[in-house]
Amino acid sequence: MAGVISPEVTDGDVAALQRRTLRVVVVSQIFGGAGLAAGVTVGGLLAKEMLGGDGAAGLPSALFTLGSALTAFLVGRVTQRAGRRLGLCVGFGAGALGALGVVAAAVSGSVPLLLVSLFVYGAGTATNLQARYAGTDLATASRRATAVSVALVATTFGAVAGPNLVEPLGSFAESIGVPALAGPVMLAAAAYSVAGTVMFTMLRPDPYLVALSRAAGSRSAAGDSAEESSVGTGAYVGAAVMVVTQMAMVAIMTMTPVHMREHGHGLGDVGLVIGFHIGAMYLPSLVTGVLVDRVGRAPMVVAAAVTLLMAGVTAASAPADSLPLLVLALVLLGLGWNMGLISGTALVVDSTTLDNRARVQGLVDVGVALAGAGGGAASGLVKASTSYATLSLVGGALSLILIPVVLWSISVEARRSAC
Numbered sequence: 001m002a003g004v005i006s007p008e009v010t011d012g013d014v015a016a017l018q019r020r021t022l023r024v025v026v027v028s029q030i031f032g033g034a035g036l037a038a039g040v041t042v043g044g045l046l047a048k049e050m051l052g053g054d055g056a057a058g059l060p061s062a063l064f065t066l067g068s069a070l071t072a073f074l075v076g077r078v079t080q081r082a083g084r085r086l087g088l089c090v091g092f093g094a095g096a097l098g099a100l101g102v103v104a105a106a107v108s109g110s111v112p113l114l115l116v117s118l119f120v121y122g123a124g125t126a127t128n129l130q131a132r133y134a135g136t137d138l139a140t141a142s143r144r145a146t147a148v149s150v151a152l153v154a155t156t157f158g159a160v161a162g163p164n165l166v167e168p169l170g171s172f173a174e175s176i177g178v179p180a181l182a183g184p185v186m187l188a189a190a191a192y193s194v195a196g197t198v199m200f201t202m203l204r205p206d207p208y209l210v211a212l213s214r215a216a217g218s219r220s221a222a223g224d225s226a227e228e229s230s231v232g233t234g235a236y237v238g239a240a241v242m243v244v245t246q247m248a249m250v251a252i253m254t255m256t257p258v259h260m261r262e263h264g265h266g267l268g269d270v271g272l273v274i275g276f277h278i279g280a281m282y283l284p285s286l287v288t289g290v291l292v293d294r295v296g297r298a299p300m301v302v303a304a305a306v307t308l309l310m311a312g313v314t315a316a317s318a319p320a321d322s323l324p325l326l327v328l329a330l331v332l333l334g335l336g337w338n339m340g341l342i343s344g345t346a347l348v349v350d351s352t353t354l355d356n357r358a359r360v361q362g363l364v365d366v367g368v369a370l371a372g373a374g375g376g377a378a379s380g381l382v383k384a385s386t387s388y389a390t391l392s393l394v395g396g397a398l399s400l401i402l403i404p405v406v407l408w409s410i411s412v413e414a415r416r417s418a419c
Contacts, residue, residue: 017210018138020394022147024202024328025134027118028088031195032128034158035095035188037278039114042166045270046102047118047179050111062329063115065250065376067098067122068129069369075130076362083206084134084358085199088127092196095124099189110338121185124192126369128155131199133361136349137207142293145346149289152342156282166271208358215354231352231360234297237409238347239300239364243371245340248308249333251375251382252315254276256330258380259388263320264406276327280334285342292343297350298406300343305402307338312396316389329392336399 071091078087101117104110137145166184173183256277257270292300304392318325350359375395382391 014138014214014251017205017207018147021138021203021207022135022150024198025131025151026196027130027202028198029128029151029154030091030158031191031198032131032158033091033155033190033191033278033282034126036128036196036200037158037161037274042181044259045129045261046179046185046256047114049179049181050109050114052064060409063373064098064122064125065369066128067119068252069122069366070371071126072127072130072362072365072369073129074362075127076359077361077363079130079358080210080356083207083209084137084415085203086403088131088134088270089196089200091123091127091130092192092199094120095122096189096192096196099185099192102185102191103178103182103186106179107177112269121188122369124188125182126365128195129365129368130361132345133349133358134203134207134287136345137211141350143348145255145292146286146289148342148345149285149287149292152282152289152338154282156279156285161275164343168268170267199387207283212354213311231356232350233358233409233412234351235349235364236352237301237405238297238344240345240405241304241340241344241369241402242364242368244399245308245337245344246368247371247375248376248398249281249337250372251379252312252333252392252397253330254376255316255383255388255391258383259320260326266280269323273323273326273330277330277334280331281338282334284335284338287336288311288338288342292339292346296409297347298344299418300339301402304343305399306335306336306341307332307339309396311336312392312394312399314328315392316396319379332340340402 006401071094075087075091078090098117098119098121101113102121105114105117132148132151134145135151139147165187169183169187170180173184173186174180178186256273260270260273288300311329314325314332315329320330338351348361350355379391382394
């Protein structure tokens with residue numbers, strides 16, 4: 001841990017500290033969700049406006065998910081050595097800086113600045129997701145998915161509000177001489193700044209350092225020198241679940257605003273659809289988390305795959321002028337992602353030790369970010385060369401690969417139990 005010393009916490013303090021940690025994460029995630037949603041809603045439209053063509057519309061998603069990948073790696077390493085507080089604070093700060101750069105690029109019309117800033121802006125996306133792990137550090141094994149769900153559901157408040165503020169924020173931006181599409185990104189800069197400040201000032205004592213200290217104390221009392229730093233099969237399965245669900249979700253979501261604008265929908269309609277989508281990504285979390293803990297990880301992974309397939313089929317078959325069906329498709333898309341993220345996260349936590357957990361979590365989120373980058377970059381090209389319907393069907397069908405992966409993991413565990 002590079003010399004970082006955690007404060008001593010008694011057994012009686014752990015439950016209280018876990019509740020406090022969840023409260024801090026909730027407050028931070030409300031603001032982080034607003035920053036996340038702003039880029040999702042207008043990123044593709046801003047790139048299309050500045051660069052031209054559908055192929056460019058997927059570029060923002062690719063860039064800030066690549067930036068997210070680098071940040072996930074760095075936040076995981078910093079957390080392993082110095083705790084959650086520092087890693088999450090630095091990540092949110094970088095996201096705020098990137099958002100300011102996007103606004104400056106929109107004002108100046110500078111494409112190079114836009115591309116660099118979108119990359120840096122991705123730090124906020126990664127950090128917003130990494131914050132979910134803070135709730136699991138002191139949670140018991142039977143409550144890990146529920147703890148993740150508390151962090152995710154808090155994101156709903158900012159994430160749903162963000163897209164529905166697109167029009168008023170656009171009007172405000174124009175009133176001060178800033179392009180309308182940069183208005184929501186101004187909100188993101190402020191939101192990420194607040195989220196980082198909350199983490200830095202309030203996440204004390206650091207839950208990850210406390211968990212490490214307690215684990216070391218328990219090993220010492222038992223006469224053990226070190227914890228076996230192994231990674232179980234479940235961690236790889238959890239990583240696969242999150243990677244596939246992220247790729248499918250990002251591909252369809254990124255092109256939906258572009259598809260809607262091409263067929264006469266205004267920014268208000270786009271904000272409504274994305275708002276419902278992001279709400280479905282996070283709001284069901286409290287129910288999903290309980291189901292993952294009680295029903296099991298594997299059944300919920302299968303449910304995620306089926307739901308994502310339904311989302312792709314609905315999006316592909318929905319008439320372009322049907323706002324209710326587009327809302328339904330994006331709600332299913334968000335719900336499938338939610339199930340996949342919570343069950344996958346729980347699998348990763350279950351199958352790692354405290355001595356390697358933060359590092360593995362960071363690496364897994366690198367894969368998730370790269371999957372999003374691939375889905376975002378490919379989405380514009382697929383749509384431009386085929387259609388939105390084809391893109392949606394391919395994205396939905398991709399999720400079915402999770403079913404044989406889960407069946408394989410169950411067979412592996414059964415063989416190990418028999419030995």
